[in-house]
Amino acid sequence: MGNSRILVINPGSTSTKIGVFDGEQLVFEKTLRHQASKLETFDTILDQYEFRKEAVIEALKAHHIELSSLRSIVGRGGLLGPVEGGTYKLDDHIVDTLKEWAIKGHASNIAGIMAKELADEQGIPSFIVDPPCVDEMEDIARITGLEGTTRMSLFHALNQKAVARRAAKRLGKAYEDCNFIVAHVGGGVSVGAHQKGRVIDVNNALDGDGPFSPERAGEVPAGEIVRLCFSGKYTQKQIKKMLMGKGGLVSYLGVNDARIVEDRIKQGDKKAALIYDAMIYQVAKAIGAMSTVLKGEYDQIIFTGGVAHSDLFTRQLKERVSFLGNLVVYPGEDELMALAEGALRVLNGEEEAKIYK
Numbered sequence: 001m002g003n004s005r006i007l008v009i010n011p012g013s014t015s016t017k018i019g020v021f022d023g024e025q026l027v028f029e030k031t032l033r034h035q036a037s038k039l040e041t042f043d044t045i046l047d048q049y050e051f052r053k054e055a056v057i058e059a060l061k062a063h064h065i066e067l068s069s070l071r072s073i074v075g076r077g078g079l080l081g082p083v084e085g086g087t088y089k090l091d092d093h094i095v096d097t098l099k100e101w102a103i104k105g106h107a108s109n110i111a112g113i114m115a116k117e118l119a120d121e122q123g124i125p126s127f128i129v130d131p132p133c134v135d136e137m138e139d140i141a142r143i144t145g146l147e148g149t150t151r152m153s154l155f156h157a158l159n160q161k162a163v164a165r166r167a168a169k170r171l172g173k174a175y176e177d178c179n180f181i182v183a184h185v186g187g188g189v190s191v192g193a194h195q196k197g198r199v200i201d202v203n204n205a206l207d208g209d210g211p212f213s214p215e216r217a218g219e220v221p222a223g224e225i226v227r228l229c230f231s232g233k234y235t236q237k238q239i240k241k242m243l244m245g246k247g248g249l250v251s252y253l254g255v256n257d258a259r260i261v262e263d264r265i266k267q268g269d270k271k272a273a274l275i276y277d278a279m280i281y282q283v284a285k286a287i288g289a290m291s292t293v294l295k296g297e298y299d300q301i302i303f304t305g306g307v308a309h310s311d312l313f314t315r316q317l318k319e320r321v322s323f324l325g326n327l328v329v330y331p332g333e334d335e336l337m338a339l340a341e342g343a344l345r346v347l348n349g350e351e352e353a354k355i356y357k
Contacts, residue, residue: 005069008339009111010076016052019336030059046102053114073119074343075111077131085134085161086354087342090116090126094356129342130158141201154206155190162338163304163330164194179298181290186305189213191286193293201293208243211282214256217247258307284320291324304330
């Protein structure tokens with residue numbers, strides 16, 4: 001059993017999810033919720049490290065899971081700098097970079113730091129997998145139309161690549177031999193063009209590109225942004241919050257839960273219906289755009305993320321894009337499984353771990 005056991009660590013802003021896998025089989029999963037009042041006592045995300053690590057260790061002890069039984073530990077990839085997709089071996093250099101970004105406020109960066117420390121104590125390898133800063137975009141996709149600015153690759157790389165690999169396997173092919181259009185719709189939206197194992201174009205899902213989402217404004221006309229910025233009504237911090245956190249469905253309808261919006265639609269709320277349809281419309285437009293990036297040569301269109309659980313969203317999206325090809329649905333994110341799969345590919349010799357440079 002110990003030969004295939006993997007611990008996965010995935011910190012969020014106010015929680016830390018952990019999972020233990022025997023191969024691809026999940027045997028233990030727990031979400032450790034941290035009180036906001038406790039987290040507020042730390043000056044930076046990095047300062048939370050010891051507190052979160054102890055919570056993970058105690059949870060494993062409570063469920064009689066010994067660290068000595070593990071074959072590997074894998075953490076959620078945080079922000080680093082532009083990197084190729086893949087599974088990265090955790091070494092001192094990558095951990096130093098993760099610490100630097102953790103000070104700036106990215107909870108996911110703690111995972112790699114924790115994974116390496118715990119793994120080193122047991123003499124086993126540790127990894128991160130497909131962090132959100134995966135950047136495989138072609139040069140032509142970076143051009144914005146304004147010198148001094150550039151399009152950036154920040155997206156749901158872990159989930160997008162995981163579902164693309166699963167779709168390829170179902171087709172009896174390797175991911176590196178397939179082309180896909182992958183639309184992730186959750187708290188943010190990212191739509192990527194996957195060509196032979198590389199995401200050659202994708203919208204920046206973090207801060208102002210592509211379709212709007214439950215919480216993010218997406219691609220707002222530049223002139224409108226300029227007007228808001230110089231209206232004298234808002235600070236820079238307020239504008240950024242409008243774009244990330246208070247944009248999208250929150251801006252129009254006051255909620256970020258698609259299920260609540262769908263309930264309103266069922267009750268006859270016409271504004272909710274219009275805004276929700278507009279979000280579907282924009283995701284469909286982005287899928288159409290990526291079909292031109294791949295010149296119509298792709299195996300499937302994949303719909304994933306939390307909102308992919310919605311029958312209404314899925315049905316209406318299919319109505320708009322079915323003429324472009326077969327739409328397959330992989331609901332949810334399943335980040336723990338995606339992380340475990342990334343480590344297993346290396347441990348089983350299917351791919352070589354990459355080194356962060």
